[in-house]
Amino acid sequence: MVPRYEYGGDEFIFVELAEEMSLEVNFQAMAITKQLKEDNVPGIVDICPSNASYMIRFKPEEIHPDDLISKLKELEKTVSLEGFEIKSRIVDMPILFEDPWTHETVMNNRDRHQDPNSTDLEYAARINGFDSKEDLIQAITDYPYIASMIGFVPGLPWCYQMVPREQQIEVPKYVRPRTFTSERAFGFGGAFAVIYPVQGAGGYQLFGTAAAPIFENEQRLHDFKDSMTFPRQGDLLRFRSITMDEYKKIRKEVEDGTFRYLIKEFTFTPQQVLENPKAFSDDVLGRLYA
């Protein structure tokens, strides 16, 4: 498909690069928006890369929307993934699967779900061809994800697993969205895993709860000193299944203000991922736990 350039009223331009999700298109959105940032175009207020699209907020008094569209079309032609480097972080994200909190939400919302007779995890395992929910958890935790978009609410990362298409897990969203989702819930919708930063509405399948926060408005923890939100687009996140004991230990560290994410700085290129996602993922995990 040809990318669509659309006005979002008089202050936004929305560019849909592709209708379907892929690592290639996500890298393309990243590369174009990075170049746009470096070009320091006057009148631009926000540059928001997303999964298979991106969005620009601008001041039309300083740049006419049609001039901005021309500029973006130019970037689409000239920006290449060749030589594009992503300065990233590899992060260990401890998740308690089948935790009591999201389980309660799951059970309270069966009337909004495709399959009222199983849990979200059982349902997702079945429709993705896994023999058990344990196998699904293994598939989710075996390979790292790229934070392909940040948004919805502050800091929420959409995470896309770095595996070939045929290995991707895909699940529908709830038939009717829930009015309640607990803070730090780990969910899955479409081809994306997410962590809900704060309590609120939501429509993703719920599998567990993250032990550590991804949004902290008081900015007490070390990893939040510069920003209330932790994840950044391009981060490589590994979801690791933990026990209730480890969960409690991390919660105590968070309360004491001593918790720090396990982070490794890492720069990579799209080619490294696209040529051999499996080898890339193994390398990422090796670096994280080295």
Place this chain on the structure above:
Amino acid sequence: MIKVKNPGLQTTVQDYGRIGYYDVGMPPSGAMDKYSYTVGNLLVGNDENAASLEITYMGPTLEFQQDAFIAVTGGEIPPKINGEAVPMWETHSIKAGDELSFDFVKKGARVYLAVAGGVDVPVIMDSRSTYTLCGVGGMEGRALQAGDELKIGNDKKQEVKEGTSLPEEYRLDFSGDNEIRVILGLCSYRLTEESKKRFFEREWSVTTEANRVGYRFKGERLHFVEREQPFGAGSNASNVVDLGYPIGSIQVPDGVEPIALLNDAVTGGGYVTICTIISTDLDKMAQVKTNEKVRFVSVDIEEALQARKEYRDTVEKVRQFVAQ
């Protein structure tokens, strides 16, 4: 200090908004009716980004503990000082010990209380605006509560004489038709031609879910062009691969009940967006009440930019009027 005796239904501290953090998912918040908010600040001689109180449907009761200049602008929620009605769109002097309260809402949905010097709460990410969902900004990240004490700040530029009254021609008129102008686009290709037509033909009625996050409308079901859902989007015909939502964009989850996303809305998600309210008409949208009807009118980018220019010219005229 201003003491909050009764907070009203939902009174929040708002300024021009938290601009420039959309990429981390932080919505701008800020005054929903920017024109009324801006004129309020002008009428008390404030910096145009000074924080005011945004009052929705039912006003608060406030006791001033120091002398101040105030102005109330926006819809019509008539203000009273010590029980005596005072006009809106006018600079008033209020004395220590005076009580400011409000009558029932007559027109519109919101008014702004500007206080000379502005409401002083901590600046968070360049703004004093309240974003209640995440507890950011304003009075401890929430709407006002009884017993709160608001400090008056120093965001004042000039003196404006008591009794300065905004000429009629610069005041908003809410007796209108509730026509909201939008630019069709975004993922509107997902709607059938018939549904696109129906969206603009019919009236939509505002539900009780109409707040700073968004307005939900009742009308009829809209239909999507049949397709095999693209990879990653989710199975519902209204699902798209999660993308950014412009402020003012209108989405239609499952084809039922369109939702206009406003100042405190989510910044992105997986539902088809079909059009965006133009920036000048966001002010108008903010003054539409639950149970009222609106009609959406399709305009092109040039008309939106022209409306924007006229809006800015009007604000400039008000600036000059106040400076006289």
Place this chain on the structure above:
Amino acid sequence: MADKVLSPLPGIFYRKPSPDKDVYVNEGDSVKEGDILGLVEVMKNFYEVKAEKDGVIEKFHVENESEIEAGQEIATIS
């Protein structure tokens, strides 16, 4: 002399605390100042409409679960 009870808000008017409960008050009931007569739902809030004086509910002018405008008459108390 009859006093009008007006809705301060636009929204949906409810005469019951929840769908499976009885109405707060019936026409002909005596009420005291501060008694709840109904609820108005708007913006995910439920605002309690209260009697502003002692008296008898003469009439409700709004049906349960119907749309209501700000300033609209809900009931009369005599």
